[in-house]
Amino acid sequence: MTTYKDAGVDVAAGDAAIDRIRATVQDTYTPGVLADIGAFGACFAPDLEGMEAPVLVSSIDGVGTKLKVAARMGRYDTVGRDLVNHCVNDIAVCGARPLFFLDYYGVGTLDPDTAEAVVQGFATACSANGCALVGGEMAEMPDVYGEDDFDLVGSIVGVVDKAALLQGEAVRPGDVLLGLPATGLHTNGYTLARTVLFEAYDVDDRPPALEGASVGEALLRVHRSYLPAIQALLHDDLAQGLAHITGGGLPGNLARILPAGCAAAVDYEAWTRPPLFSLIQEQGAVPEADMRRTFNLGVGLVAVVRPEAVEAATSCLAGAGVPDAVRIGRVVSDASSDASEAPD
Numbered sequence: 001m002t003t004y005k006d007a008g009v010d011v012a013a014g015d016a017a018i019d020r021i022r023a024t025v026q027d028t029y030t031p032g033v034l035a036d037i038g039a040f041g042a043c044f045a046p047d048l049e050g051m052e053a054p055v056l057v058s059s060i061d062g063v064g065t066k067l068k069v070a071a072r073m074g075r076y077d078t079v080g081r082d083l084v085n086h087c088v089n090d091i092a093v094c095g096a097r098p099l100f101f102l103d104y105y106g107v108g109t110l111d112p113d114t115a116e117a118v119v120q121g122f123a124t125a126c127s128a129n130g131c132a133l134v135g136g137e138m139a140e141m142p143d144v145y146g147e148d149d150f151d152l153v154g155s156i157v158g159v160v161d162k163a164a165l166l167q168g169e170a171v172r173p174g175d176v177l178l179g180l181p182a183t184g185l186h187t188n189g190y191t192l193a194r195t196v197l198f199e200a201y202d203v204d205d206r207p208p209a210l211e212g213a214s215v216g217e218a219l220l221r222v223h224r225s226y227l228p229a230i231q232a233l234l235h236d237d238l239a240q241g242l243a244h245i246t247g248g249g250l251p252g253n254l255a256r257i258l259p260a261g262c263a264a265a266v267d268y269e270a271w272t273r274p275p276l277f278s279l280i281q282e283q284g285a286v287p288e289a290d291m292r293r294t295f296n297l298g299v300g301l302v303a304v305v306r307p308e309a310v311e312a313a314t315s316c317l318a319g320a321g322v323p324d325a326v327r328i329g330r331v332v333s334d335a336s337s338d339a340s341e342a343p344d
Contacts, residue, residue, distance in 0.1 A: 008142035010110060017115040017138060024119060028126040028133040032099065035134070042134035044100050046159055053162035057096035059087050060155040065190040066219070071148060072203050073216040076114050079152060080121025085225040086187050086246070087156035088129045089301065092230045093242035093257075095166040096158030098131035104153040105138050108145035118152065129227050131156070164234070168241040168257030168304070173333035175240055175304045177254070177264060178313060178325045179271060180229060182300030184221030188247045189294040193219065196284030209279045218276045226301045232320035233303055238313045241304035245296040252293060254302060258331065266329040274298045299328060 004011060018037070025037050034043035048054045063079050063086075070079050080103075088098050103122055105115065115138060126133045145151065160166075185193060201207060203216030210218050226244070233239040241257040254264040277298060281291050291297065303325075305313045310327065317325045 008109075009140045013110045013112055014138055014140060017110060017112040020112055020116045021119040021123075024116075024123045025133050028123050028131070030099075030130065030132045033132050033134055037135070039135075042100065042102065044132070044134060044157075046099055048159070051159070051161040054159050055096075055162045055165055056157055056159055057091045057094050057165075058155065058157045059090040060153065061086050061090065061187075062151065062153045063187050065194060066185075066187055067150060067152065068194060069190065069203070069216060069219045071150075073220060075216075075220065076117035077121050078220050078222050080118045080123075081125040082121075082187050082223040083152050083154040084122055084125035084129065084131070084156075085223045086244075087154050088125075088131065089223075089226050089230075089244040090246075091156055091158040092227050093166065093244050093301070094158075094160065095164045095234060096160040097231070098129055098156055098158040098227070100132045100134040101126055101154060101156045102134060103136040103155075105136065105150065106145060106153075107138070107140055107150040108142050108147045110138065110140040114150070118150075122154075125225065129225055166234070166239065166242060169259060170240040171257065171259055171262060171304050171331055172240075173262060173331050174307060175331040176307050176310050176327055177266065177329040177331070178303045178305055178310070178317070179299035179328040180226060180301040180303065180317065180322050180325050181271075182245070182274075182296045182298050183224040184218060184274070184276060186223040186246070186296055186300055188296065190219070192284070192286070192290070192294055193280050196280050196286065200283055207279060209275045211275060224300055226322075229301070229317055229320045229322045232316050233305075233313060236312070236316050238305055238309050238316055239303045240306065243302045243304075245300050245302060247294075249291075249293045249295055249297065250299060250302070257304070261333060262331050263334060264329060265332045268292070268297070270328045271298060271326045302328070304331065 032044045201215045206214050243253045243257050245253050
C-alpha cells in the first residue's frame with residue numbers, strides 16, 4: 001500500500017500550515033474582501049467612488065534566487081515582504097493604488113514553520129501597503145522541487161482612474177531624473193551576486209566593506225516599497241513618469257517609460273553606490289556594463305519631473321519619508337543616446 005504521504009505529499013502538513021496562517025491572512029482584509037480564506041475564488045468589491053473611468057492594473061512577479069540566500073540563512077520572514085513590495089511598486093508607478101494580492105508557494109517538502117514565516121512576510125507587507133492578501137496556493141511537489149527548494153510568485157491588482165494613468169507620455173527632453181535610494185539589491189541580480197560573493201564568503205562573514213553587516217544580512221535587506229512616496233508625488237501632480245528599477249537596471253527600466261525620440265542620460269557619479277555593489281564588482285571583476293544592466297546600483301525608483309518642479313518634488317519626497325532623493329540625470333532628445341552615458 002502506498003499513501004500520498006509515502007509518495008511525498010503530506011496533506012496534514014498542508015492543513016496545519018493553513019490553520020497557522022489563517023488569522024495572519026485575515027488581519028490583512030480590507031472592507032472590499034468578500035470571501036474568507038479557503039474559498040474557491042477570492043471575491044473583492046473595490047471602492048470606485050470618485051472615479052470616472054476606473055482602470056485595473058495588474059502585475060505578477062517572483063523573488064528569484066534571493067530565495068537561495070534565505071534558505072542558506074535559514075530565514076524566511078523577509079522574502080514575502082520582498083515580493084509584495086516589488087509588485088506594489090510595479091503598479092504604483094502606473095498611478096494605481098493596490099487592492100489585493102495573491103501568492104503561489106511551491107515547495108519540495110512543506111514545512112509549516114517555514115510556510116508560516118513566508119506568509120507572515122506577505123501579510124506584513126500587504127498591511128503596510130493597504131493591500132488585502134485574498135488568496136494563495138501552497139503546492140508540495142517533490143518531483144518538481146528539491147527537498148529544501150521552494151519558489152514564490154505573487155500577483156497584484158490595483159486601480160487608477162484612467163485620467164490619472166501614468167505611462168510616460170508626458171515625459172519630454174529637459175525633464176529631470178530624481179533617484180530614490182534602494183535598500184539593497186531588492187529582488188534582482190542575485191544569480192550574479194551569489195556566484196561572486198559565495199565563492200569568497202559564507203552568509204555569516206562580515207567583510208569590512210559591508211560596514212558591520214554580514215553578507216547574508218546585506219543580501220536579504222527587504223525590497224523597499226515606494227508607495228507613500230509615489231502617492232505623494234502624484235497627489236501634488238509632480239511626476240511626469242515613474243520607473244521601478246528592477247531587472248535591466250537604470251538603462252532597461254527608464255527606457256520603458258520614455259516616449260519615442262527621448263532617451264535618459266544618467267550621471268552614475270551623482271550618487272554614492274552602497275558598499276554591497278562595490279564589493280560584488282571588485283570581488284568578481286564584474287564589468288561596469290554588466291553592473292549597470294543587472295543591478296539598481298542603489299537607485300530603486302526614478303521620478304521624472306519638470307526642471308522647475310525639482311525643488312517641490314524633493315520637498316514632497318522628504319515629507320513622504322524619502323529625504324535623500326538625488327538628481328541623477330535628465331531626459332535628452334537624441335534617441336540614440338545611451339542611458340548609461342552621463343549628461344554633460
